[in-house]
Structures are given as structure tokens and as C-alpha cells.
Amino acid sequence: MKAFLLACALSFSASAQTVKIGVVNTFTGPAAAFGEMTDRAFKLYQKLHEKDLPAGVKLELLTRDDGGPNPDKARQLAQELVVRDRVQLLAGVAFTPNAMAMAPLATEARVPLILTNAGTSVVTTRSPYIARFSFTLWQSCVPLGEWAAKKFKRAYTLVADYAPGTDAEAAFGQGYKAGGGEVIGAVRVPVQNPDLAPYMQRVKDAKPDALMVFVPAGKMSTAVMKTFADLGLGAAGIKLIGPGDITTDEELPNMGDVALGVTTVFHYSAAAERPANKRFVEAWKKEYGASSTPNFAAAAAWDAMAAIFHVVREQKGKIDPDRTMELLKAYKNPDSPRGPIAIDPETRDIVQNEYLREVRKVNGQLANVELETVATAVKDPWKEMQKKK
Ligand code: PHB
Numbered sequence: 001m002k003a004f005l006l007a008c009a010l011s012f013s014a015s016a017q018t019v020k021i022g023v024v025n026t027f028t029g030p031a032a033a034f035g036e037m038t039d040r041a042f043k044l045y046q047k048l049h050e051k052d053l054p055a056g057v058k059l060e061l062l063t064r065d066d067g068g069p070n071p072d073k074a075r076q077l078a079q080e081l082v083v084r085d086r087v088q089l090l091a092g093v094a095f096t097p098n099a100m101a102m103a104p105l106a107t108e109a110r111v112p113l114i115l116t117n118a119g120t121s122v123v124t125t126r127s128p129y130i131a132r133f134s135f136t137l138w139q140s141c142v143p144l145g146e147w148a149a150k151k152f153k154r155a156y157t158l159v160a161d162y163a164p165g166t167d168a169e170a171a172f173g174q175g176y177k178a179g180g181g182e183v184i185g186a187v188r189v190p191v192q193n194p195d196l197a198p199y200m201q202r203v204k205d206a207k208p209d210a211l212m213v214f215v216p217a218g219k220m221s222t223a224v225m226k227t228f229a230d231l232g233l234g235a236a237g238i239k240l241i242g243p244g245d246i247t248t249d250e251e252l253p254n255m256g257d258v259a260l261g262v263t264t265v266f267h268y269s270a271a272a273e274r275p276a277n278k279r280f281v282e283a284w285k286k287e288y289g290a291s292s293t294p295n296f297a298a299a300a301a302w303d304a305m306a307a308i309f310h311v312v313r314e315q316k317g318k319i320d321p322d323r324t325m326e327l328l329k330a331y332k333n334p335d336s337p338r339g340p341i342a343i344d345p346e347t348r349d350i351v352q353n354e355y356l357r358e359v360r361k362v363n364g365q366l367a368n369v370e371l372e373t374v375a376t377a378v379k380d381p382w383k384e385m386q387k388k389k
Contacts, residue, residue, distance in 0.1 A: 017057045017317035021308065022081030024074055024102065025092035025116075027065040030193065030219035033250055034094035034297050038116050039063060041294065041301035042091075044287050045309075052309055057317035059308070062087060066098050069162065069191055069216075074098030075105065082109045088319040089114060091304060094297070095216070096120040096163045103127040110321040112328065114308065116300040120163040121382035124349050129321065131328040131348045133304040133341075135267050135296070137167040137214065138382040140243040143354050143374045144212070144265040145175025148241055152209035154184045158199060159214045161188035168214035168243060171381065176212075184208055191216070196227040203238070204231055210239040217248035217295070222255050229258035244268070244368065247359050249295040252366035259359045259366055265374060267352045268296040268338040271367035277337040299337050307331050307343075340377070349380045 023042070027035030042061060053059070062085055064077040074093070081087045082105060090106060091114040093099045099118035103126035106113040115123070115132040124130050148155060155176060159165030165188060173183050185206050187199050203211055211233065213224055228240055240246075244266025247259055270281055270293045280302060284294045294302075311327045312319070329345040342351045354375040357368040 017054075018060050019057065019089070019312055019317055019319055020060050020062060020085060020087040021089045021091055022078065022085065022087035022111075023061055023063040023092040024066055024077050024081070024090065024098065025063070026068050026094040029068040031068055031094055031216050033218050033248070033295065034117060035065060037250065037295050037298040038092055038094075038301040040284070040288060040292075041298040042305050044283060045302050045305035047287075048283060049306075049309060052313065054313060054316050057312060059312065066093075066095070069095040069097050071097040071101035075101040078102045078105050082111055087111065088321075089308065089324070091308070092116050092301075093118045096123060099123045099130075100126060100163075103130060106130060112321055112324045114304050114328070116304050117297055120167050121380050122163070124347055124380075125383075128348075129325060131307075131325070131331075131343055132350050133307065133343075134300040135350060135352070136380045136382065137164050137243060138171040138380055139352070139375075139378050140265045140267065140354055141168045141171035141212075141214070142175040142381045143356075143378075144241065144243060145172040145177075145181070146179045147175075147265065147356060147374060148172075148210055148212070149176050149179025149181035152181065152239060154182050154208045155210045155212055156184055156203045156206055156208040157186045157212045158203060159186075159188055160191045160216060160220070162191045164216075165191075165214050167382070168212075172212050189215070196223055197231060200227050200231045200233060204233050204236055207236070208238060210241050213240065213242045213246050215246065217245040217297070218251065221246045221248050222251050225255045225258045225262075234258070239263070244296060244357065247357075247368055249293045249368060252293075252359065252368075255366065257366075260361070262359045264357050264368065265354050266296065266357060266368070267354055268299040269355065269357050269368035269370055270294055271362060272337070272355070272370050274337065274339060276335045280337040303333060303336050303338075303341060306333060306336075339373075342377075344379050347380060347383050349383065351377050351379050354378055
């Protein structure tokens with residue numbers, strides 16, 4: 001009997017295949033929602049789609065906390081995951097500096113890195129083993145600038161002083177100026193826990209028609225809302241606009257009514273009426289409770305896990321890095337919660353729609369209500385520009 005069991009165990013382990021995925025994300029600090037949202041989306045997708053994996057194939061997630069924008073920490077965690085734990089895929093990464101620090105490792109170790117956030121355009125150019133399932137700031141901020149130019153003559157910009165912030169500032173400026181708007185001032189604030197009041201006061205004194213803000217989504221977005229209201233910028237007639245990071249879905253209840261009327265351009269809203277999104281949000285609330293709402297990081301992680309399932313299925317659980325990248329480059333999903341998505345085979349970056357949204361009350365709850373699709377199948381505009389240079 002013992003020998004029989006042993007034989008069974010041996011033959012099982014010979015046929016069973018575990019794909020190890022190293023997840024690096026932010027689980028602590030003001031942007032901790034990134035870790036939680038990503039983790040919940042990964043787990044929910046796995047739970048609902050387990051039967052779609054080839055027989056005997058399992059996924060194992062090894063999850064690590066980088067604590068925020070800490071490139072050295074992210075590099076060290078990724079290195080341990082690759083060298084010691086022998087992960088076959090890397091995934092996650094909220095912050096651009098962390099993704100930049102992990103890129104050389106993905107190349108040297110030939111481990112595909114599937115990004116679920118990190119939105120600075122240049123990131124994907126740092127390794128042929130990166131594919132991005134999130135967004136770029138250029139994708140949202142060019143159409144935001146074009147839209148704003150039709151409504152407001154003079155705008156001010158306020159961004160977090162690091163790569164995605166300077167991308168947002170440049171992209172908004174490009175769209176806004178092309179549409180005839182004038183940027184009358186630009187200010188950059190520290191990435192970590194800035195005192196926003198002096199910067200906001202400077203903006204108020206300049207009397208722009210609109211203020212475009214990018215800060216990392218999470219507690220920082222709520223701080224922006226509060227300071228904007230406390231210093232009376234809204235009451236002074238200044239309109240707050242930005243990419244959707246500043247009205248991230250999960251923080252709306254903490255922001256309160258000061259967020260009402262804030263207009264953003266983004267690729268994902270939990271309030272979107274698309275059937276695929278309704279199914280996603282319903283499944284989420286069933287799993288995590290009615291008071292939990294998936295944000296854009298959850299949507300990106302959901303799509304990324306669908307793509308991971310695809311590459312695992314196609315290779316029957318035996319991950320070859322180059323074949324994986326070929327599969328990711330050809331990846332398409334016409335029916336993601338955010339609408340149709342694809343990976344651009346040339347750049348390995350996400351192609352998606354951008355929606356104009358306004359914070360409104362829906363059934364008594366604040367929501368990013370999608371008003372119109374302002375751009376369809378958008379490739380990263382920064383990369384398109386580089387090609388023409
Ligand atoms: C980034 O560091 O790339 C980043 C972080 C938070 C965001 C967007 C982009 O909300």
C-alpha cells in the first residue's frame with residue numbers, strides 16, 4: 001500500500017506542473033490599495049477560472065511588498081524571486097521607478113515582467129521582456145488636454161515630481177496647446193506625503209480656469225481633493241481635472257462630496273455600464289463585500305491574469321520566456337471590463353479606449369460616470385511620436 005501511494009505521488013509530481021509567478025507590489029503606505037486591488041483581482045480571476053488551466057497545471061503566486069516608490073527594494077525583491085525562488089514570470093509593480101529597476105533583471109534572467117500599473121511611457125522600452133496591461137499617462141492626458149482646450153482658456157498643472165508626473169504634464173500640455181489652450185503655470189510636488197497647501201495657494205492666486213492634477217492614486221488623491229476644497233479653489237471658480245488617478249474608484253467614499261463634478265479622462269471606471277464590467281464588479285462584490293469597489297489597478301490585474309492563463313494554457317504549463325513574449329505580443333481581449341484591449345506587438349504596450357468621466361452620485365454613491373469615449377484603440381502617443389522623430 002505504502003509503495004503504491006509513493007508511486008502515485010511520484011507519478012503525480014512528474015505530471016503536475018506549477019508555474020511560479022513573482023508578484024512585486026505596494027501593500028503598505030499611502031498607495032497600499034495597489035497591492036490589495038491587484039492581489040484581490042489575481043485571486044478572484046484564479047478562483048473563477050481554475051478549470052481553464054490544463055489538467056495538472058497550477059499557478060503559485062509569491063507576493064512581496066515594495067512599500068512604495070523604492071527602486072532598490074523592488075530590485076532586491078525581484079532578484080530574490082528570480083534567483084532563489086526561481087519564478088518563471090514576474091507581475092505587478094505599482095510605481096514606475098520600481099519597474100525601471102526591475103527591467104534589467106527581466107532581460108538578464110529572461111523572465112517576462114507583466115505590468116499591472118507603472119504608467120510612464122518609457123518603461124516598456126527598458127526590456128524586451130516587459131508587457132504592460134495598465135495604461136500610460138500619455139494615453140489619458142493627451143485627450144484630456146484636447147477636451148479641456150474646448151472648455152477652458154487658461155490652465156495650471158500640478159503633478160507629482162517623478163516620471164509619470166512629468167509625462168502627465170507634458171502630455172496634457174501637448175493636447176491642450178494643440179487645441180488652443182494656454183498653460184499659465186506648472187508646479188511639481190514631492191512624490192511622498194507633500195504638504196499640498198502652499199502649492200494649491202499658488203495655483204489659486206494665479207486664477208486659472210482649470211487645474212490639471214496628477215498624483216499617484218490612493219491617499220494622495222484624497223489629499224488633493226481635500227486641499228482643493230479647503231483652500232477654496234472650487235469656490236473661486238477653478239475646475240479640477242486630471243487623469244482618473246485623482247478620482248480612483250476606491251477612494252471616492254473617503255473624498256466625499258468635494259469630488260462631485262471633477263472631470264477626468266481614463267480607461268477604467270467601476271461605474272462603467274459595459275456588460276463585461278458589470279459582471280466583473282458583481283463578482284468582485286460577491287467575493288469581497290458590497291463596500292469594496294475594484295479600481296483601475298484591479299481591472300489591469302484582472303486582464304493581466306487572463307493573459308497569464310492564456311500563455312500558460314498555450315504552453316501547457318511549460319513556460320518558455322520567448323514564446324511567452326510572442327503570445328503576449330499577440331494578446332487581445334475584445335471584451336475586457338474596460339472595453340476592447342490589445343497588446344501592441346511592436347511596443348508590448350496596452351492599446352485601449354479612453355473615456356471622459358465626471359464624478360456624480362449614482363444611487364447615493366459617488367461614481368466616475370462615463371460620459372463619452374473620447375479616443376478609441378489608443379496606442380501610447382509618446383511612442384507614436386518617437387517613431388516620427
Ligand atoms: C507610476 O509610478 O507609474 C504610477 C503610480 C501611481 C499611479 C499612476 C502611475 O496612479
